[in-house]
Amino acid sequence: MKDFALMMIGAALVNNVILARFLGLCSFMGVTTRIDTAAGMGLATTFVITVSSMADWAVQHYLLDAYGLGFLRTVTFILVIASAVQFTEMTIRKVSPTLFQMLGIYLPLITTNCAVLGVALLLVEGRMSFIGSTMFAFASSIGYSLVMVIFAGLRERLALAQVPRLFAGPPIGFIVASLLAMAFMGFSGISTG
Amino acid sequence: MAWLEPEQTTSCHGCASASSCGTPGIGTVASRMQVRRFPLDNVDDLRVGDHVVVGVGDRALIQASLTAYALPLAAALSAGGVAEWLAGSDLVTMAAMAGGLALGLLAASLGARRLSRRGDLAPHYLRRAKPGETCGTNGERA
Numbered sequence A: 001m002k003d004f005a006l007m008m009i010g011a012a013l014v015n016n017v018i019l020a021r022f023l024g025l026c027s028f029m030g031v032t033t034r035i036d037t038a039a040g041m042g043l044a045t046t047f048v049i050t051v052s053s054m055a056d057w058a059v060q061h062y063l064l065d066a067y068g069l070g071f072l073r074t075v076t077f078i079l080v081i082a083s084a085v086q087f088t089e090m091t092i093r094k095v096s097p098t099l100f101q102m103l104g105i106y107l108p109l110i111t112t113n114c115a116v117l118g119v120a121l122l123l124v125e126g127r128m129s130f131i132g133s134t135m136f137a138f139a140s141s142i143g144y145s146l147v148m149v150i151f152a153g154l155r156e157r158l159a160l161a162q163v164p165r166l167f168a169g170p171p172i173g174f175i176v177a178s179l180l181a182m183a184f185m186g187f188s189g190i191s192t193g
Numbered sequence B: 001m002a003w004l005e006p007e008q009t010t011s012c013h014g015c016a017s018a019s020s021c022g023t024p025g026i027g028t029v030a031s032r033m034q035v036r037r038f039p040l041d042n043v044d045d046l047r048v049g050d051h052v053v054v055g056v057g058d059r060a061l062i063q064a065s066l067t068a069y070a071l072p073l074a075a076a077l078s079a080g081g082v083a084e085w086l087a088g089s090d091l092v093t094m095a096a097m098a099g100g101l102a103l104g105l106l107a108a109s110l111g112a113r114r115l116s117r118r119g120d121l122a123p124h125y126l127r128r129a130k131p132g133e134t135c136g137t138n139g140e141r142a
Helices: A002-014 A025-030 A035-064 A070-095 A097-103 A114-126 A130-160 A170-190 B029-034 B060-086 B090-118
Strands: B002-004 B038-040 B052-055 B124-128
Touching (some): A025 A130, A035 B060, A070 A097, A097 B060, A114 A130, A130 B060
Antiparallel strands (some): B002 B038
């Protein structure tokens, strides 16, 4: 249990997908202008990363490893992720057309989010059990959502601040992102005691 | 009652290669938006082709996201955790998570129905759009 907790904290905070592994940077800069939008995107990505990691684990163990097809891993995972996104979209449309009207626009964008593929490939390197890999993927995506929401909050405040013209817009966004990354580096102290 | 169709403002429109690209309209965000229509109370004698500005509640997106994504995920992870604790087998855990996910989606369906009944997810009419005003020009959603 303690190992699980440490592994999840490490995946969410110490080795954060965005600030430590530099994955999913396009959505990090593109969808963080408002907190509710960032939270919506974060939750959608969390769902897709967790569901696709479950499918990826099964594919890796029962297909790629079993038949020596490891060289097809990247292509197969991309296919699994696209299928997971499509499944999610179809399910939400079926479950609630109203929800689909509100949230469906985010889903196609997740297919091209490199964080989803990055986490799936990290899981293979980790050689974990099914529950371990699912929890790792879930914690990684929670870390992704957390950073998205924090950064969106900072950008909402920045929009009201008086920023020199030279730095207005994306430049000040990148500076704030670098400060946020430095703040998250503080969590690395957890692993060294 | 009026039917509201969202304006098409996709990344395709801002792309430098938009004029030479043949893909817009086929499975793109634009084509998805076209089929996404919202019912709206016609309080201002709106006619077909009128441009309007609408808004949704501050918490609507968060509520919808929690219902659609967090609920099924929580159910799947809980079921998986219990199965792992009881059986300790990858196959059993996998089956339990799939079952939990299905139950969670069912719960999400019920939750979404409740939110829809209360009108929490519906867009509300704010005003008519000014001439030439497009989506995002003044920070509001249209």
